[in-house]
Amino acid sequence: MKNTRKRILMIDDDEDDFFLVNSLLQDTAPDQYEVEWAPTYQKGIAAIEKKEHELYLVDYRLGQYTGIDTLRHFHEIGYEAPVIMLTGKGDYAIDNEAMMAGATDYLVKGEITGQELERAIRYGITEFKHLRLIAENERKYFGIFEKSHDLIILADCDKNVIEVNPTAMRKLQYTKEELLTMNLKELFMNETEALQFLLDICEDSAIVHKEYAFKSKNGQKLDMLINANKLDEQLGTFLCVAEDISDKKREEQEKRNQEKFVITGRIARVIAHEVRNPLTNILLAVGQYRQDEQPSPEDSSLYLDIIERNCTRINVLVTELLQSTRMLELNMQEYPANDVVKRALALAEDRLQLNGIRLLEHYMEEEATLLVDEEKMNIALLNLFINAIEAMTPGTGILTVSTQMGQGKILIRIGDNGTGIPEENKSKLFDPFYTSKAKGTGLGLTSTQNIILNHKGTIQVESALGEGTLFTITLPLV
Structure with a gap:
C-alpha cells in the first residue's frame, strides 16, 4: 500500500524537542505525517540535499550554526521548500530575520500546541504548492511575453504604457524607459486613427484583427494587425497584441x-x-x-x-x-436577389430549349435585396449562362443555378457539366481577347468581371476537365 503520509525533516540538536514535536503531531493528526530527525547541522544539510521532504522544521540554534545558515543553504543549492523556524521565547529579532531569509513561518518553543503545529505545517505545505504553481505560471507566461514575435503592450486606464515586451522595444526602436513615459496614442501614425482605436476599445472592450499604422521612433511607418482586450473593467487596463505585417503587405x-x-x-x-x-x-x-x-x-x-x-x-x-x-456608370436600384438571377436566366431560355439543356434551380428562401444596375447585371449573368450552354453537349447538358446568403453577402452559383477548363487556362480566363471559341471575341468574361467588380463583388471559377465548371459570384447585400 502506498505511503500517503507527508514527510517532514526536523533539524534540531535536542532529542527531547524532536520527541515532543513528533508526539504533538501524532496526537493531533495520526498517520498524517512522518517526521524524521537530523540531530546536527551537517546531517540536516545532507538530508536537505536529497530533496526528499515536503517541509522542514529547523531550530534556530544548531551549535556553531544557526537556522539562518540552513536557509542560506537552500538558496545556494537552488532548492525551494517550505521551512518553519523554531525559536526561543522573545526572540523577535530572530523571528524577523528568519522571515526575511525565506522562512515560511516561525514557532516559539514551549508555546506550541498540537493544533497550532499541525495548522502551521499544513498551511506551509499547501501555501508552498500554491506559490510554486503561481511561480510556474508566471515563468510560463513571462516566457511567452518575453519571446513573443508580436508586440505586446499593456496600458492603464489613462492609456499610458505600463509594460512592453522586447519585441515592442525592438520594432518601435524605443528603450523601455522611453516607452513607459508615453501614451499609447503616441505610437500611432495617424492621430484620428489613434482616437478611433481608443474609442473602440472603451466601447467594445475588444478589438479583433484590425489594421492600424504605428510609427517607430525615427518616424518609420509600421503596418500592424492588432488584437486588444480589456483586462480589468474597473481599473481600465487593457492588453494590446500587435503583429507587424509591414513586410507581408510590401x-x-x-x-x-x-x-x-x-x-x-x-x-x-x-x-x-x-x-x-x-x-x-x-x-x-x-x-x-x-x-x-x-x-x-x-x-x-x-x-x-x-x-x-x-x-x-x-x-x-x-x-x-x-x-x-472601363469603370462603368451604374444606374443602381434595389431588387430581390432571386429576381435578379431569374430575369437574366429568362434571357437565355431560347438557347436552353434549342440545345436541350436541363435547368436545375435552387433559390434561397430568405428575402434578400441587392443594389444593382439590372441592365449591366443581365449582361454579366447572360455571358455566364451562354458560356455554360456552349460548353455542354446538346441534349445531355445540365445547367445548375442557385442563390445563397451568408455573412452579409449573396452567393450566385452557375454550374455546368460541360467540357471543363484546363488548369493552365484558368488564370487567363478573364483576360481581354482570350477565347477558346472559333468565333469568339474574348471579351465576354472580361466584361462580366468588370461589371461584377463595379458592383463591389467578386467572381471565382472552379473547373475540372470532363466534369464541368462552376462560377461563384459574391455580391454585398443592401
Whole structure:
C-alpha cells in the first residue's frame, strides 16, 4: 500500500524537542505525517540535499550554526521548500530575520500546541504548492511575453504604457524607459486613427484583427494587425497584441505589381496580335496602290474599301476593349436577389430549349435585396449562362443555378457539366481577347468581371476537365 503520509525533516540538536514535536503531531493528526530527525547541522544539510521532504522544521540554534545558515543553504543549492523556524521565547529579532531569509513561518518553543503545529505545517505545505504553481505560471507566461514575435503592450486606464515586451522595444526602436513615459496614442501614425482605436476599445472592450499604422521612433511607418482586450473593467487596463505585417503587405504589393505587369504585357501582346492582321491588310493595300502608277477607278475603290474595312475593324476592337474594362456608370436600384438571377436566366431560355439543356434551380428562401444596375447585371449573368450552354453537349447538358446568403453577402452559383477548363487556362480566363471559341471575341468574361467588380463583388471559377465548371459570384447585400 502506498505511503500517503507527508514527510517532514526536523533539524534540531535536542532529542527531547524532536520527541515532543513528533508526539504533538501524532496526537493531533495520526498517520498524517512522518517526521524524521537530523540531530546536527551537517546531517540536516545532507538530508536537505536529497530533496526528499515536503517541509522542514529547523531550530534556530544548531551549535556553531544557526537556522539562518540552513536557509542560506537552500538558496545556494537552488532548492525551494517550505521551512518553519523554531525559536526561543522573545526572540523577535530572530523571528524577523528568519522571515526575511525565506522562512515560511516561525514557532516559539514551549508555546506550541498540537493544533497550532499541525495548522502551521499544513498551511506551509499547501501555501508552498500554491506559490510554486503561481511561480510556474508566471515563468510560463513571462516566457511567452518575453519571446513573443508580436508586440505586446499593456496600458492603464489613462492609456499610458505600463509594460512592453522586447519585441515592442525592438520594432518601435524605443528603450523601455522611453516607452513607459508615453501614451499609447503616441505610437500611432495617424492621430484620428489613434482616437478611433481608443474609442473602440472603451466601447467594445475588444478589438479583433484590425489594421492600424504605428510609427517607430525615427518616424518609420509600421503596418500592424492588432488584437486588444480589456483586462480589468474597473481599473481600465487593457492588453494590446500587435503583429507587424509591414513586410507581408510590401510583399503582397510587389506581387500585385508583378501580376499587373504580367497582365499588361499579355494584353499588349493580344492587342498587337488582333490589330496586326487588319493593319497588315491596310499596309498591303497602300503599298499596292502606290505601285500602280495610274490605278483604275475600280482598283482605287477596292484599295479604299480594304483600308476602310480594316480601319473599322481596328476601331471596333479598341472600342470593345475599352467598354469591357472601363469603370462603368451604374444606374443602381434595389431588387430581390432571386429576381435578379431569374430575369437574366429568362434571357437565355431560347438557347436552353434549342440545345436541350436541363435547368436545375435552387433559390434561397430568405428575402434578400441587392443594389444593382439590372441592365449591366443581365449582361454579366447572360455571358455566364451562354458560356455554360456552349460548353455542354446538346441534349445531355445540365445547367445548375442557385442563390445563397451568408455573412452579409449573396452567393450566385452557375454550374455546368460541360467540357471543363484546363488548369493552365484558368488564370487567363478573364483576360481581354482570350477565347477558346472559333468565333469568339474574348471579351465576354472580361466584361462580366468588370461589371461584377463595379458592383463591389467578386467572381471565382472552379473547373475540372470532363466534369464541368462552376462560377461563384459574391455580391454585398443592401
